[in-house]
Amino acid sequence: MRLLFLGDMVGKTGRTAVWEKLPGLISDLKLDFVIVNGENAAGGFGITEDIFLETINAGADVVTTGNHVWDQKEAVSFCQRHDQFLRPANYPAGTPGRGSNLYFARNGARVLVANVMGRVFMHPELDDPFKAAESILAACPLKEQADAIIFDFHAEATSEKQCFGHFVDGRASFVVGTHTHVPTADADPQWRHGLYVGCRHVRRLRLVARHGKGRTSQPLHLQDAQGPLLRPPRGLQPSAASASKFPIAPDWPRTSRR
Numbered sequence: 001m002r003l004l005f006l007g008d009m010v011g012k013t014g015r016t017a018v019w020e021k022l023p024g025l026i027s028d029l030k031l032d033f034v035i036v037n038g039e040n041a042a043g044g045f046g047i048t049e050d051i052f053l054e055t056i057n058a059g060a061d062v063v064t065t066g067n068h069v070w071d072q073k074e075a076v077s078f079c080q081r082h083d084q085f086l087r088p089a090n091y092p093a094g095t096p097g098r099g100s101n102l103y104f105a106r107n108g109a110r111v112l113v114a115n116v117m118g119r120v121f122m123h124p125e126l127d128d129p130f131k132a133a134e135s136i137l138a139a140c141p142l143k144e145q146a147d148a149i150i151f152d153f154h155a156e157a158t159s160e161k162q163c164f165g166h167f168v169d170g171r172a173s174f175v176v177g178t179h180t181h182v183p184t185a186d187a188d189p190q191w192r193h194g195l196y197v198g199c200r201h202v203r204r205l206r207l208v209a210r211h212g213k214g215r216t217s218q219p220l221h222l223q224d225a226q227g228p229l230l231r232p233p234r235g236l237q238p239s240a241a242s243a244s245k246f247p248i249a250p251d252w253p254r255t256s257r258r
């Protein structure tokens with residue numbers, strides 16, 4: 001399946017570019033599915049129904065949002081009329097609209113799209129995004145009820161995005177980070193299944209995501225690293241003392257990707 005994710009689409013410049021270029025991209029690249037994050041499409045704050053509909057007319061299959069979803073007051077009502085409009089799934093129960101939905105791509109694939117918002121440095125602070133994702137995945141497991149599962153994880157901190165990527169690793173097809181308007185775009189090919197795009201690779205965060213504060217809100221007492229030193233700082237060789245304490249893995253520098 002050929003997927004295009006665009007975001008955030010910001011203001012007149014962003015939406016004009018998307019509306020002009022998207023139809024051609026869909027045909028030239030033979031795209032099966034297109035997602036656009038449009039939380040700041042209306043003058044940089046929120047999104048109107050007209051802008052949402054124009055984006056859908058240009059070829060988007062889903063428009064996701066984030067913390068600015070309600071900046072244009074009409075969003076509170078029009079979000080309930082359109083299945084292709086998503087707001088973060090971890091807004092409190094009773095919030096208008098929906099946070100995830102199952103769609104059919106142009107190639108017939110069943111695509112679950114979920115919009116989830118982080119809590120680190122974010123306002124408003126919503127319900128637990130990890131718990132929300134767990135519910136979404138339980139209701140529509142990959143390969144059983146969906147051929148692809150895509151998360152728009154709308155958050156500020158790259159560490160929280162990385163945690164989330166590890167948390168759903170193996171259970172989702174693609175996690176992409178939005179909100180910051182500055183793409184780090186450093187895809188992580190070490191993700192076991194699917195693709196993660198959003199921030200730098202930090203191996204330890206896999207442990208934090210599975211056992212730590214991100215899930216339980218409890219303090220996590222980290223221990224010193226154990227095992228071989230996989231990636232010395234670029235241009236540096238470890239001293240004899242540190243080399244004996246943290247021996248370089250035999251496959252280094254093959255693991256040095258940057």
Ligand SMILES: [Fe+2]
Pocket residue numbers: 008039040066068179180181
């Ligand atoms: Fe944004």
Ligand SMILES: [Fe+2]
Pocket residue numbers: 039066067068154178179180
């Ligand atoms: Fe945002």
